[in-house]
Amino acid sequence: MSATAENTFDIVILGGGSGGYACALRAAELGLSVALVEKGKLGGTCLHMGCIPTKALLHAAEVADTAREGTQFGVKTTFESVDMTGVNAYKDGVVARLYKGLQGLVKSKSIEYVQGVGRLVATNTIEVDGRRLVGKNVVLATGSYAKSLPGLDIGGRIMTSEQALFLDFVPSRVVVLGGGVIGVEFASVFKSFGSEVTIIEALPRLVAAEDEAISKQLERSFRKRKINFKTNVKFSGVTTSGDTVSVALESGESIEADLLLVAVGRGPVTAGLGYEEAGVAVDRGFVLANERCQTNIEGIYAVGDIVPGLQLAHRGFAQGIFVAEQIAGLNPPVIDEMGIPRVTYCDPEIASIGYTEAQAKEKFGQIETYDYSLGGNGKSQILATQGFVKLVRQKDGPVVGVHMIGARMGEQVGEAQLIYNWEALPSDVAQLIHAHPTQNEALGEAHLALAGKPLHAHA
Numbered sequence: 398m399s400a401t402a403e404n405t406f407d408i409v410i411l412g413g414g415s416g417g418y419a420c421a422l423r424a425a426e427l428g429l430s431v432a433l434v435e436k437g438k439l440g441g442t443c444l445h446m447g448c449i450p451t452k453a454l455l456h457a458a459e460v461a462d463t464a465r466e467g468t469q470f471g472v473k474t475t476f477e478s479v480d481m482t483g484v485n486a487y488k489d490g491v492v493a494r495l496y497k498g499l500q501g502l503v504k505s506k507s508i509e510y511v512q513g514v515g516r517l518v519a520t521n522t523i524e525v526d527g528r529r530l531v532g533k534n535v536v537l538a539t540g541s542y543a544k545s546l547p548g549l550d551i552g553g554r555i556m557t558s559e560q561a562l563f564l565d566f567v568p569s570r571v572v573v574l575g576g577g578v579i580g581v582e583f584a585s586v587f588k589s590f591g592s593e594v595t596i597i598e599a600l601p602r603l604v605a606a607e608d609e610a611i612s613k614q615l616e617r618s619f620r621k622r623k624i625n626f627k628t629n630v631k632f633s634g635v636t637t638s639g640d641t642v643s644v645a646l647e648s649g650e651s652i653e654a655d656l657l658l659v660a661v662g663r664g665p666v667t668a669g670l671g672y673e674e675a676g677v678a679v680d681r682g683f684v685l686a687n688e689r690c691q692t693n694i695e696g697i698y699a700v701g702d703i704v705p706g707l708q709l710a711h712r713g714f715a716q717g718i719f720v721a722e723q724i725a726g727l728n729p730p731v732i733d734e735m736g737i738p739r740v741t742y743c744d745p746e747i748a749s750i751g752y753t754e755a756q757a758k759e760k761f762g763q764i765e766t767y768d769y770s771l772g773g774n775g776k777s778q779i780l781a782t783q784g785f786v787k788l789v790r791q792k793d794g795p796v797v798g799v800h801m802i803g804a805r806m807g808e809q810v811g812e813a814q815l816i817y818n819w820e821a822l823p824s825d826v827a828q829l830i831h832a833h834p835t836q837n838e839a840l841g842e843a844h845l846a847l848a849g850k851p852l853h854a855h856a
């Protein structure tokens with residue numbers, strides 16, 4: 398079949414998740430002709446299986462905890478139970494509304510939305526059900542899938558986040574394999590819903606990508622919440638008998654549970670899609686792209702989870718927008734991966750940007766750090782939460798890392814990212830006034846202290 402005008406576009410995008418649809422929307426805004434190919438649901442992992450449904454579960458979890466803890470605030474509440482039918486209806490309602498909105502948005506732009514499984518069949522062509530879409534540029538955005546371990550088959554009571562999002566019961570006992578972002582978020586939800594939870598993590602600490610102080614505080618908080626965890630220990634096998642799973646560890650221990658949640662990371666969806674045949678450089682399945690999101694093949698770009706780096710929806714959005722602008726000739730500034738905010742939405746929440754203390758030492762040599770305890774922050778005391786804001790700065794230089802933990806601290810990452818990305822000095826931030834009493838004030842106080850004029854700081 399030859400390429401006809403209606404099958405030729407400025408950009409053909411494979412994958413309609415965060416990276417792909419953001420690219421399509423921005424390209425259409427810039428007057429480029431776009432085809433967007435999606436085999437499943439527009440919105441991808443984030444909207445249907447990731448960010449949105451999990452955060453709805455975490456909100457339901459917070460409501461359950463609020464009901465439990467009312468008396469602490471002098472309000473007589475009792476927690477009865479979690480009705481998973483109701484929780485799922487709420488969660489699915491949120492997803493459905495956003496999905497409808499997104500579909501309307503794509504429809505309102507001149508984007509050729511093509512439903513079906515696509516494959517790269519030439520360096521400028523995606524084929525979908527026999528239709529060949531030819532692009533002056535091609536953007537690969539096929540996302541990621543939940544990985545498992547060798548010999549660990551997913552099915553029944555052994556599941557990944559994908560199946561765990563649709564549970565119709567609250568398990569009494571859960572083992573969560575993996576203490577990274579997805580693992581600790583689910584552990585937090587299950588605990589609030591009433592399950593007994595044990596996290597198994599092979600690395601020496603939970604959320605190992607975060608600053609070490611954050612891991613320590615999370616572990617303290619989880620201990621307080623009676624969320625069990627074992628670090629430095631490897632999974633060795635699992636057996637199932639009826640509705641019980643028995644999880645064996647290399648330490649010789651075994652743990653029985655009603656459910657094993659496997660949260661050991663996400664791999665790229667790139668196999669069998671023609672990428673390597675077209676000559677696109679791939680490393681362990683990930684598509685290699687430079688800082689301008691270009692692969693080694695001219696005219697082929699890659700965005701989102703298939704590109705090594707942070708697997709976050711807003712990174713996908715930013716890369717998608719970047720590629721559209723790059724193709725439109727706007728020469729956008731490159732994205733600083735360290736300047737991408739990271740939030741883990743367990744209770745307590747974790748929010749960070751930039752370098753950890755260890756990374757900063759390695760990169761900059763001389764650094765200074767300051768930990769501001771939420772013990773001195775009025776709003777955090779009102780919320781009865783503990784945690785801190787930790788700043789890392791280059792000696793006599795800008796703030797290069799902000800690390801926060803405590804209830805609702807995810808909301809503070811907005812200012813933290815401005816501080817990092819604008820290379821602010823502590824004294825620049827210290828002269829900005831932060832409203833009292835807010836948790837945001839803790840960021841202001843930390844900078845006041847680091848600038849040498851502490852206010853409500855004990856150390």
Ligand SMILES: Cc1cc2nc3c(=O)[nH]c(=O)nc-3n(C[C@H](O)[C@H](O)[C@H](O)COP(=O)(O)OP(=O)(O)OC[C@H]3O[C@@H](n4cnc5c(N)ncnc54)[C@H](O)[C@@H]3O)c2cc1C
Pocket residue numbers: 411412413414415416417434435436437438439440441442443444446447448449451452513514515516538539540541558579666670700701702703708709710711712713742
């Ligand atoms: C449980 C969980 C919680 C998460 N929470 C957060 C969070 O709170 N915040 C955050 O920032 N990130 C979160 N993430 C990560 C976030 O979902 C991803 O980083 C983001 O979705 C990546 O976007 P993407 O466009 O690269 O891929 P995806 O969203 O995976 O989209 C890829 C799309 O490509 C389609 N596709 C694949 N192959 C083909 C093909 N051959 N033909 C046609 N279409 C194809 C897929 O159907 C899919 O829709 C979470 C992820 C999970 C799993």
